[in-house]
Amino acid sequence: MSQTDTTAAGAKSAQAAPSALEVKDPRTQRSYSVTMLERGTEGDEAIRASDLRQIKTADDDFGMMSYDPAFMNTASCKSAITFIDGDKGILRYRGYPIEQLAEKSTFLEVAYLLRHGELPTQDEYRSWVHDITFHTYVHENIAKFLTGFRHDAHPMAMLTSALAALSSFYPQAKDIFDPAQRYISIIRLLAKTPTIAAMIYRHMKGLPIVYPDNSLPYGENYLSMVARMSEPRYEANPAFAKALDVLLILHADHEQNCSTSAVRAVGSSHVDPFSAVAAGVAALYGPLHGGANEAVLRMIEQIGHPKNVPAFIEEVKGGKGSRLMGFGHRVYKSYDPRAKIVKQLADQVFAQVGMDKDLEIALKLEEAALNDEYFVSRKLYPNVDFYTGLIYRSMAFPTSYFTVLFAMGRMAGWLSQWEEMLLDKEQKIARPRQIYVGAPERQYVSQLTDYQPDTRKDSIRK
Numbered sequence: 001m002s003q004t005d006t007t008a009a010g011a012k013s014a015q016a017a018p019s020a021l022e023v024k025d026p027r028t029q030r031s032y033s034v035t036m037l038e039r040g041t042e043g044d045e046a047i048r049a050s051d052l053r054q055i056k057t058a059d060d061d062f063g064m065m066s067y068d069p070a071f072m073n074t075a076s077c078k079s080a081i082t083f084i085d086g087d088k089g090i091l092r093y094r095g096y097p098i099e100q101l102a103e104k105s106t107f108l109e110v111a112y113l114l115r116h117g118e119l120p121t122q123d124e125y126r127s128w129v130h131d132i133t134f135h136t137y138v139h140e141n142i143a144k145f146l147t148g149f150r151h152d153a154h155p156m157a158m159l160t161s162a163l164a165a166l167s168s169f170y171p172q173a174k175d176i177f178d179p180a181q182r183y184i185s186i187i188r189l190l191a192k193t194p195t196i197a198a199m200i201y202r203h204m205k206g207l208p209i210v211y212p213d214n215s216l217p218y219g220e221n222y223l224s225m226v227a228r229m230s231e232p233r234y235e236a237n238p239a240f241a242k243a244l245d246v247l248l249i250l251h252a253d254h255e256q257n258c259s260t261s262a263v264r265a266v267g268s269s270h271v272d273p274f275s276a277v278a279a280g281v282a283a284l285y286g287p288l289h290g291g292a293n294e295a296v297l298r299m300i301e302q303i304g305h306p307k308n309v310p311a312f313i314e315e316v317k318g319g320k321g322s323r324l325m326g327f328g329h330r331v332y333k334s335y336d337p338r339a340k341i342v343k344q345l346a347d348q349v350f351a352q353v354g355m356d357k358d359l360e361i362a363l364k365l366e367e368a369a370l371n372d373e374y375f376v377s378r379k380l381y382p383n384v385d386f387y388t389g390l391i392y393r394s395m396a397f398p399t400s401y402f403t404v405l406f407a408m409g410r411m412a413g414w415l416s417q418w419e420e421m422l423l424d425k426e427q428k429i430a431r432p433r434q435i436y437v438g439a440p441e442r443q444y445v446s447q448l449t450d451y452q453p454d455t456r457k458d459s460i461r462k
């Protein structure tokens, strides 16, 4: 950014370059030429927020900041991983439409694509799958660690803690600028998250742990650890195995959402990736983010019967009840493309296991909302979480467990985004600014009448 001399002295002379914005400060009458960044692939335009700092009324001013609570209009990074067009309902990983990946790819191939930027060759895929399969076991102390939780501990609390705990088993993972360490940490996290997730399930149910069967594919191995009882080898229902793989693909990445931003921000302190993704799981837990799939089912249970749907919709609109969970999105202002795929998937799963009694309530809710002015005018459409819970429940997962399945898929995206952030020369430790609105400087005068700090200090010393 440069300042053009259009102050009191003279009229604006410099012709603005086409790649710059002209900003005039009415306080000083100065004009500034703010350079625009090179456009993104899909035409995104931005200026560098720090360029605004040049706009000041005196040399010792801090300079102009931009104020953007909840990052409604702030690009925190340049990323080549995922593209979303929220108005058109487009989602692509590394340029590939989500619909094609969901139909033709596998979760591990998508995980490779997200991390490496290109689809794997046969050899690359073989060695990627081999490495992940080779690392599915966890240290036995992780299993012991999980037994410390109450039987009714929330599975997301257990997952957050177990992933953070895993950091202590791999101190070498702190060496984040060693490509070999980054690679093995990524492999370990992709491999061990399903194992830990399954251990959490077994802990919730009071069942003995089932160890990985590495002769099975990724998703089926996970289902085996969840569901196997006395049979020597677990045979997954092919419809469930397929549904799980597609759901993992749909959840694998979603650009700079709340949990990914958490992973990037925590990772920007150069902590190890196990700790960074534990922060991502914590962020995902919330009901406005991944926790919405659990909240949708609780909402449907609360509604209880399709006949109660109109009254519930009125409550939501009146602001008296909760929001319509599974509806709305910060970025999508048309149908979430993932929700379309999930709805088709739900039809396939229900064709196998029979109609879920609550699917009728969900369909009625969707129909009511899509035809209601309140939702239409606010562009509130079903998001990915609206139907996923119904699928998970038909697979017999407990409601509180749904978000763990979301985390298993999103792990691929978190790790790719974490590595992209680390290798981006423009990134530094994340440290937003604030606008201070508290008290101005004032003098300390104690308001306490019976508290003697010095006496207390003495007593501690004794």
Ligand code: CMC
Pocket: 257, 287, 288, 289, 290, 291, 292, 316, 322, 323, 324, 325, 326, 327, 328, 329, 330, 331, 378, 380, 383, 384, 385
């Ligand atoms: N039900 C009823 N009203 C809603 C909803 C909803 N689900 N979502 C937004 N609104 C209303 C909101 O009250 C506001 O109305 P008004 O303009 O009259 O004040 C308007 O729509 C805009 O809402 P907002 O809160 O400014 O929108 P946002 O972009 O900050 O929030 C959201 C996005 C996803 C947090 C929100 O839509 C929501 O809470 N949805 C329900 C929770 C949910 O399904 N979350 C999953 C998101 S997708 C997967 C994921 O990210 O994990």
